[in-house]
Structures are given as C-alpha cells and as structure tokens.
Amino acid sequence: MDNYVELKNVTFRRDGRLIFDDISLQIPKGKITSILGPSGTGKTTLLGLITGQLSPEFGDVMVDGLSVPNLSRQALFELRKKLSLLFQSGALFTDMSVFENVAFALREHTNLPEHMIRDLVLLRLENVGLRGAGQLMPSQLSGGMARRVALARSIILDPELIMYDEPFTGQDPVSKGVLVTLIRSLNADLSLTSVLVSHDVEEALSISDQVYVLSHGQVIASGTPQQLRDSEDKELKQFLFGLPDGPVSFHFPAKPLVEEVLV
C-alpha cells in the first residue's frame, strides 16, 4: 500500500530537549491515521515536520515522494498547496468574515471568477453545516463553529493530506460527535489522507484505520485500533484506559508518608 507520508529515523531536538529519538512511521494513503500520546510528547511538532516548518536534526520526512527538508522555497510552496492543517483553535483570520476566511486560499492561489469562488465557498460551508454563517466574524463564533469554519477553509483547495491538531480537545460531546462524523465523511468523500493528532483516545480510535502511540520521543505502539485495545503493554494500557497509576506514576517522588507525617 502506498504511503503518503513517511518519517524515516527522525531525530528532533528543541532547546536542547530531545523530542523525537530515531522514530519511523508511515501514513498510508487514503486512510485515517491517529497519532496518540500524552500531552507534551511533541505531537504538534510532528505536524510541523510534515509541513516543513521544522527540520529534523537527523533523518528524513517524505511527503508524496518528496523529501521535505531538502525542498527549495518554491517547491515547498507548491507542496503546501496540497496539504492542509486544522489548528487546535481554528486560527481563523480575525479581520475577515467567515466567507472571506474560507475563500482565502482560492483568492490567493487561483484566478477564479467571483461567482465561482462564491459557489465553492458555499459548498464547503454546506459540508460543515455552516452555510448560513458566511457573514459572521470569527469573534462571533463559538469554539466548535470556529473549528468547523477552519475545516471548510482548509479543504477549499481539495488537498491530498489533511492534518488535525487536537480537534476534539475542549469540545462538548455534541461538537465532538459532529467533528468525528465530518472527519470520517470528508476522508471518504474527498479521498483524503487524514492524520489525527490527539489525546482523546476514544474518539480517535473510533474512526482511525491505523494508530501510532508516542511517548518520550519513541513509538511505543502501532497498529489497528483493535490491536491496541487487545495489547498487554502496561504503559499503553495506562494511557488507553486512563488508569491513574501505572508506568506513569501517580505520586511525585517524595519521602515515605510515615516519615513526613509522624516524625
């Protein structure tokens, strides 16, 4: 099966701290892949490596057959037209209306006439259920609505790869359900490759075809959601089922309680 994205032996450091230590992963084309892990493991950094905003210290990042760290500015620019990234906060442009936000990439990269732009924007807003919200400003939207608009904005140019950075974090159950449905249906309808970065285990597992779990800069598990659920690995189990104590200890290192309290 074809891999749209491949990380080969990537090592990455930030401010001296080792974020990724010789990791390799493959994102298959046309499928939904989730990257899970505790907060702070560098999942967002991974997305930065794929878009070329960050460069690995060692190793290679291949996207659609191209080696991203070695691309020229022009080539990187061209590649980015095929990618899209949905930020945790949506990152809508606050000085433009919802309509203008979604139309942004069309206006910048194409010379389409105004009526075509209008049609495309409305279709995409329809996809996310916000066709009537075109004239609102980002400050008037709720968090969930802002994310859906950002989603519409990121698919306007029919990308090949779409990355979601913590899409479910801080959302109420209804919004989560809406997003889950959207991610799944968009992936199927538009033949996208989707990469989901999250620590919301249940939602991610429910729609993924493949899962990677990262911890301390390493891949500690990979496979289908069912394989992960069946796994016996202690660290994995603690993370997947939200167990309070296990390899990641509940107690911060300290002297025994008896010593501290009774003496």
Next chain:
Amino acid sequence: MKPSKIMIHHYLLNAVRRMGINALDVCAGFGRASWFLVQSLTWGKGFKAPFSRLVFQVYQQGVLSLPIILVAGLFVGMVLALQGYHILVGYGSQEAVGQMVALSILREFGPVVSALLFAGRAGSALTAEIGLMKTTEQLSAMEIMGVDPLKRIMAPRLWGGIICLPLLNLMFCVLGIYGGALVAVDMLGIYEGSYWANMQGSVEFYDDIVKGVIKSLVFALVVTWIAIFHGWNAHPTSQGISTATTATVVQASLAILALDFVLTAVMLGGF
C-alpha cells in the same frame, strides 16, 4: 572560603565567553532583522488587493494618530513661542521668535516628537496586533496555506508607516508654527508681520523643510521596522506580547534619538 586564583580566572574567562556569545547573538539578531526587513519590503503579485491593504494601514496608523499628533504639535509650538520669547526678550530680539519657533520645529521637534509619539501609539499597536496574530497561530496558518505572511501582513504595515509618519510630521509642523503664532502674536504682542517675515527670511525650503522630512522618513522606516519585527518575534503568550510591545517603544524611542543626533551632525556639517 577565599576565592582562589583559579576561580577568579574561570570567572573572568566565563565573562569574556558570555560577552562573545552575546555579541554574536546581537549580530545574529541584526542579521535576522535585516533579512526580515528585505522580505517585508516587497508585496508579491497583484496590485489591487495589496493596495487596499495599504490603504487600510494608512488609515490605522495615520488617520487614527491624527488627534495625538495635532494636539501635541499645537502645544509644542505654543510652548516654544512662550519660552523663546522669554529668552529672546533678554537680548532685545523678541521679534525673531517666529524664526526660532519655525527652525526648532522644522529641524528637530517636528521629526523627533512626531516619531516618538508615533512609536508609542502606532508602533506599540502594530507589535501587539502582530504578536496576537502569532499567538492565535494565524501567521502559521497562513504560511501553511502557502501565503507568505511577510508579504501579506508585514509589507503593507511597513509601507503604511513609511507613508504616514512624514505626513504626520508635516501636519505637526504646521500646527506648531501656527500655534506659536497664536501665542506670540495674540498673547505676547509680537507684530504679526515680524513673526512671519523674520521666519520666511531664515527658513530655507531645502535645508530646513526637506531635511526635516528626510529625517522623518528615516525615523518612519526604523520605527515601523522595529515594531513589526518585535511582533513577529514575540513569544506566543500574553506575557510575550507585553514584553514585545514594551521593547518596541523603548528601542524605537532610543533609536530615534540616536539617529537624530547622527542625521543632524551629517546635515549640519558633515563629519
């Protein structure tokens, strides 16, 4: 414990090493800032959209700065006339107050004070705005969509500043000179004809007015550059934005005063 010679040696060596690293950092900072400036001066393809963005910036930085600039100009001119009169009256040359007010304002007070006010008002607003865009990841989003934020966001702001400050300076000067006339003629009793005639006899268009505008242009470039650079580099936290805004105002103000000395020295007599 008495510090041994070796410890002092170590300490000194470390201090020198740190100085060297700091110097290299400052150098690197200048390098990044220069590259940033060059990238921000061009605005990419098309004309209509970039132009309307520029127009919006001229509104934000120029039109909205008018109140503070005009009021400041008026009061500076009035104070200069008042103080000037009291100095000149001691030499019996109070008729020359028009000349004094005009030359002081056109050569120094106009460009410098308007630049300082601009740095405080428009400069800090720019830094905060860009810093906020960075914090909410708008700049990153734009980059990933294949649009260079330097050309789309920074360039109009940079050119907006370059256009606005010289114009604001000119308006400051007009209000200052007429404010001075108000005080000198109506309040202090100087003959109106003398105020203006003395001034016109000693103010040179090229030497005073044009050079003042040139100073203003230099200040405009430096202040706006500093403002957008700090916004671009701000730490994406509220603390980071506040630090960046303060840095803009402080550094821009110092740069204005330092450059003013250099420019004045060059203009008045060359090195």
Next chain:
Amino acid sequence: MTSKRLEISVGAFVIAGILSLVVLAFNASGLSFARDDQSYFLYARFENLSGLSERAKVSLSGVTIGRVVSIELDTEDYVAVVKMAIDKNVPLTTDTSASILTAGLLGEKYIGLSVGADEETLMNADEIADTQSSIVLEELIGQFLFSRSE
C-alpha cells in the same frame, strides 16, 4: 467603518499632508520666488564678501527682486564673482550699483541694488560694474582709529 468612508478619510489624510507641505513651503520658508524661466542672470564682482552666502536676497529699494545663485572665486584677479538671478520683470540700468549690506545689527548679509540714471538696461549675463564690498567691522574700526590719529 465602511470601505468607502475609510478610503475617503485616507485620501483626505494624504491630501492634508501634502497641503501641509505646501503651506510650510510658502508661509514658513517664503519660497515664492520664481524658477529660472522667470529670471535673468547678472554677475557682480566683490573684493570682500564677508558672510554673503548662496541664496541670499538681492533687493532693490527694500523689495526682494532676486537671489544669489552661486558664488565663485576668480583665481586670476582674486575677487569673488557672485551670480544673481533677477526677476525678469525688473529691468536694471547699466549704471546700477550693488553693495553687500547687513539686515539689522546681527542679521544676515544681502545684496542691495541701487539704480542709476542710464537709459540702457542690463541684459542676461551682464555684469554690474559698480560694486561695494561688505563692511568689515575690524576695517571700519581700523579706519576710524587711523583717521583719529591724524
């Protein structure tokens, strides 16, 4: 703020700025003197300029009719050659005299012209023959002391 109103205010701002420049140019610097096509040039030689600078006024009966355009040194005769631009509408007789005068006690130097009785007038690039150098304070005192001692 609608787009139209915004554009209008920006336009007004820019116009106000340019107008300020114009106001300053004419009211603060007295830049009203016409350009080359409205003036003709005359030369005058002086032994001592003593403070006369370029762009100094040239006046006739107290009215400014021109400007000093350039000042050069004639290395053969060792005199200063001053080139003046005079308003075309002011004809000067060939026996016009030019003196370097001081405006006020501590004021700047300017050239004062005094017209004679000749019928012919000076043409472009002519030279004013009758010139009086500026009065140098030290020489004046020296003259005074010298004459007193007699």
